[in-house]
Structure formats: C-alpha cells, structure tokens
Amino acid sequence: MSVSDYEEILKYYELRETIGTGGFAKVKLGRHLLTGEKVAIKIMDKVALGDDLPRVKTEIDAMKNLSHQHVCRLYHVIETSKKIFMVLEYCPxxxxxxxxxxxxxxxxxxxxxxxxxxxxxxxxxxxxxxxxxxxxxxxxxx
Known part of the structure; x- marks a missing residue:
C-alpha cells in the first residue's frame, strides 16, 4: 500500500478493517472524519481492472444517479492514477x-x-x- 495512493481518501476517511474482498477490489470499513459516519470503501486497482475499467466507470455513473431505500448509496468517488475509491453506504x-x-x-x-x-x-x-x-x-x- 503506497501512502500516495491513499493520500486523498485519508483526507476525508479513516480506513479500518477489511470487510470484503473480490476479484478486483477489497472493501474496507471506513469512518468519515467530520461526521463519524461509518461507510464501506471499495478500493479497486486500475491495473488489475484492465479491460473492466470502462465497465466500472459505467457502474459509478449509474450509481451516482440512483437513490432508493433498497439500493446502496454511493456517497463519494476518489480516483487517483492507480486506484479508484468508491465510498458507499455501510450495510452492517x-x-x-x-x-x-x-x-x-x-x-x-x-x-x-x-x-x-x-x-x-x-x-x-x-x-x-x-x-x-x-x-x-x-x-x-x-
């Protein structure tokens, strides 16, 4: 984990334990520094995504437009040269x-x-x- 990859996300969120893993991502429990709200932070490596990167960007665009009580909310997206961080509603x-x-x-x-x-x-x-x-x-x- 390169500190520079995480510098931007750490301005807003404290990263805690890993709560999920997948083929191209890991999900960490996070806490918003100002409000204390728990969030799920999906961390994806752009190189590992490879040809799936456009699909992920389409998913992000879709999630930005969705707001429903039974659909996980996307609060924030931070993209660096190597990583994509999706800050999502935490579902305990x-x-x-x-x-x-x-x-x-x-x-x-x-x-x-x-x-x-x-x-x-x-x-x-x-x-x-x-x-x-x-x-x-x-x-x-x-």
Missing amino acids: GGELFDYIVSKDRLSEEEARVFFRQIVSAIAYVHSQGYAHRDLKPVSLNC
Missing part, C-alpha cells in the same frame, strides 16, 4: 448469502420481505434505465 447486515447460511433457511415470511425489497429495488433501477446483471445472494446486502 452483510451479504444476504451469509445471512441465509447462518439461519440455515428462511421462513416464507422472511423470504417474502427480502423478495419485496429486491423487487422494489430492481423495479426502480430498471425505471431509471439501468440493469444490474449480477443478482445473486453474495451481491446483495441486508
């Missing part, structure tokens, strides 16, 4: 997949609540002219 419940595994299974009533939230979010996303294209329990937060 974690991934839907982990929640389901921890409970072994969901009751019909609980599944119905999640299903309504997912359908509401997807209907909104579609109404704004976007499609998610990667819906699965590990891509959804509770």
